[in-house]
Amino acid sequence: MDVNRDNFYGVLPEILNDINNADYVAIDGEFTGILPFNKMNYFDTPAERYKRHYECDRHYLMIQVGLAMVRCINPTENRYALKAYNFYLYPENEIDAFDFRSKSSSLQFLAANHFDFTQLFLKGIPFVCKTTHLEKLKNSQLSSSHRNNQQILNSNDKNEKKSEAIANSPKQSESNNLSDADLLKNSMIGFSEVMWKLQESGKPVIGHNLQLDMLHIINQFFTPIPLSHDEYKFIVKSLFPKLIDTKTIASTSFFQNIISNTALHAIYKIIRESSFPACYFETTDNFQYASGEHEHTAGYDATCTAVCMTIMMAYIAEKTDFKQNPIEHTLINTFNGKIFYMRSFDLIYFDVFNNDDLPDRSCVFYVTHPQRWSTINIHEYFSQWNLLAYDRLDLTTHIIAVSLTNDTKETMLTKMRANDKNLIITSYAEYNRLDPSKIKIKQPSHLFDKVLNNRKSDKQTFNDKNVVTTSTEEITTLATPMNISPNPTENPIKTTRNYNDLSLDNKMNSTMEQNEKAKQVKRQRLSAYDDE
Template sequence: MTNVTRHNFEELLPEILRNIERSDFIAIDTEFTGLHFQSDSHNSLFDTPQDRYSKLRQTASQFTVCQLGLSAFIKSSSQNKYSAHTYNFYLFPKSCATIDARFSCQASSIQFLCQYGFDFNKLFYGGVSYLSMEAEKELRQQVEEQESILTSDVDDHLVTSFTSAISDWLPGAKEGDQISLAKISDDMVSIQMQALLRNCFPDIWTSQVDTGEILITKLNPEKKAALLKEERPWTERLLVKLSGFTRVFRHISELKKPLIGHNFLTDLLFLHSKFYKTLPAKFQDFKRNIHDLLPHLYDTKFLIMEIRRELEEAGLSLTSTSLANVYHAMHTDPSKLGVPHLPEIELADNCARYGKEEFFHEAGFDAYLAGYVFLRMAHYITAKDTSIMHPKLLTFRKYIPALAPHENKSNIIRASVPYVNLAGEDPASRRPKLLYVTSRGPSPLQAKELAAMFNTYTSVDVKMIDRRHALLATSTWGGSKDIMRAFKNDRTIHLANYNVFQHSKPVRYGLWGAIAVMGAVCLWTFFGDQPKKT
């Protein structure tokens, strides 16, 4: 694994882009600074796909991606082997001109990151910049109108110290003389400062040496003009630096490679929000956008939920569907999958330490695990009906048709549906019917008391309608039946299967209103058309 910060990003970028191009698929994982922006944004069995999207949209819009793992899996040309090239990016947005992202965090998320050894120094001091494509487009338009907007936020004290030093030195300097000024560790600030200095002093040239110091050279305006023609415009260099990791994301999107994640609907919202553009209000619009950007998505959580029973019957021990547990099951004894020609998966040299120690919840490590698990399941799904004596090895292209039923479907936890379809219609709910709870006595219903009472039978969520009525969502059909049976003759509450026409006041009032209007129209039609007596 290679930790990628702003200090080595430009150096590593060609290698990263090249490995993405060479890869058969890419796996990702993200760590972020918060999970729930509001107290009512927790998962609920009542959640429709739009409801869940609206909650996740708040999270992805308000919080920040602080770490992103990327693992590019490359097939060997001569062996039945894949090599995982893994990168662990620390990300932190830069401010420039009108761009100044808010940094919000949730204490529980920060504590979680600390628990797993997250390096906050790398985040704040070395985080790679990023800029959404939407924001970049807006900023470029502003620069065309007013170039100086890109230097409007440079520290005045820093500018004064540099200009004063040059003003003192310049009168006595001869053409070709040089002076070194203070070190600037931030490449973006260096570009901004050099642009300001060149604008202030027509007869100097600026450059940054390896030590980070700004080198000032006195020269005539003609030579300066010639050098400017040879150099890439400073505004373009600054915007490229500002976009940072978005260049990697754009490359992934352009290549349309399969993208893998584990339970990664939230990750996808963060990718859209931070590297593409503001999240739309409607889930359907988000699905359209993400499908255009990343048309081949595979969620290992969804995959394992679909074939879990098969794998357990084959002898694989899956105590849970967490990424760590699935990886351990498939890594410890892959022969239990019972399929021929299972490809070997090796760690590339840049992430050899992942073979010696486990780093759960480090984005790079989790990205590697997601890719590992995906490759094992993709081969199992494709080869499970193949004879053990079959001599032909399977290429990655052979996996794609077998995986078609699972493509672009992402698992969602504790909702009205088990998954969402990012390239089509979402599935119908498989949950039991909602239960309508009515208080039999004068005492008002309490959501927490109801939840505690019913949770002994199955996992439930309660939604209050008013003081005497509530809706109950249950997670299992058996649990729902048990609750109805247990409270059939209860003296304090009455339970019934929810019927929207019977139990929803707005619907009932709407129906009665419609009947009244139709009656009035019929009466007017009947009596209004009677001929008048003369």
């Protein structure tokens, strides 16, 4: 359901009630820009990556938010209730207006995916950042109180005692000492009320590749994000102590043999196969996210995230003989706070609730080289030592990782240094001035292990395999309730009296594909955080 300024306050009670009744809430956002991949380094620590996001993404705006609420009706039958909303967000007026950045390529991406900019600019729901809005209200209250007292005291010198009595009256004192909650209750806070309700509910918040969504949620609705990564983690933990990333779950050993591509819409396609249990979702009659024509709409992607979360947890429950609501499975605590870590050599996730210990990086080296050297030179020169990964740090430095299967760090350094005297090769610990005896190494986990020797030898690329596809599948209409079940293309599920197939298909329908081809619209990989 699309929600804008025209209908927001009419459906707000229903939205808040749905949050209150949900077992968990999936969230997704669309933005005016994102940090590009070439501004990330393959060997970034979580703190270094956060600094890059801080310097870039805090200046962009989350302009669309999708929420999908899921409630388990019957765990043994895998029956769930599903509600979804798609919100357009935009600052209120000139008084509350603020500057934000946008990236032309990001706006083109949204336009290519049928984003309604007219609805955004003319009907976007206003919002406020909690701490900055409270500060404004308190400053305004103090200024108003000071003016009122001054007027009373100066009104009539002959009535000095009367003025003093008015200034110190209980009513005047009460107006000067309103609680934060009362101040906010008496002001227009718009969509922020939804996010604050979600935070206060304590319900698990589910996202796919959640890092950027969470950064914007904190910065836009709660408090400006701090420069310090540790401070940011403290804020996130205090506000949202239950955070689950479906991309992290899909990357675990539970699914390593059945989910080969952890992009959101790729997972959605895979979970409809016979390897996964059938789940049934009851929806409203006007539920609109039945087909891929809404792909990259926040409400649709939040729905896909909710469905993926539900079916993956139902799969885990089935494999572990867990009969209760899958969201109550003990593994949820293992997944909690582990936010997927994009474009990394050795990290699958960063733990927003615990210390950022790194895996063993004894195989990682810094190479200082002549400025004329390119990435191609690095690849060619170090391939003889089974080069696992590499990335450029600056004009004269690359970071590389090589296999130490048959060598120690010291013997590998000796070999590499002996071949070319023009190169300065330094170990990871030495370059970063780390005391090897004090380095805390992340302990391996069978659930999240990355097998480095199975990695590609060059930098990971992120290609959108779902850019323009053709489909002979019929896109069915949505019924109530709806059914997510194994759906082989050669045997499509037929409409029955009680249930229709939910075709949350990740492909654009053929008419839209033809239009895009005719217009030569380039669906760029600009919103990688949505796809990946």
